[in-house]
Amino acid sequence: MIHLLGPYLLAAVLVGLGVAGVAVRRNAVLLLVGVELVLSGGLVLLVTTQAAGADRWAAGSVLPLFVVTVAAAEVVVALAVVLAAFRARGSIDLDAPATAQDAP
Template sequence: MEPPEVATELYVLLSAILFILGTLGVLLRRNAILIFMSVELMLNAANLALAAFARQWGTLDGQLLVFFVMTIAAAEVAVGLALIVAIFRTKKSTDIDDLHLFKN
């Protein structure tokens, strides 16, 4: 088999960049919905790496893992958005810094 034109390393590097961008979103943004979107971005970055390794190893396991991650992500989004909606009703805000309950 001839080596693929785009090496696996490039995919992994791209995946890392997207992942860290998602991480920055989680850390720096305060809007809960945006944080959620950033988490989705991180998941997609991981998916990309998985698919790349699946091609490299010639087995389908990586792709199946991507499939499962997508499914779980869908469940997570449904529950997470429901939580955001529920919180919004009481706090009238989607800012996660408003969520803290600890008294100093």
């Protein structure tokens, strides 16, 4: 049986950094990094809970593989959207005001 303080603390730190990153970032790429940190913290918590459980729930070790796969696809699509926005606006600053050339 593993000691649960370390992994729970790691999950809390990852989620906290991710939420702080999403809350204060203006750059779209760094916002995506914050979302991925939150997702990683949730996965650490899921795997820790599975490893500490007495019944050894099998989905606790298989489900993260699916989540990582979906997260990789999400990053590819999100970066494509950010790249398209950069090409259209010339900036990926989320707080920048829209200019006349941004309108369709």
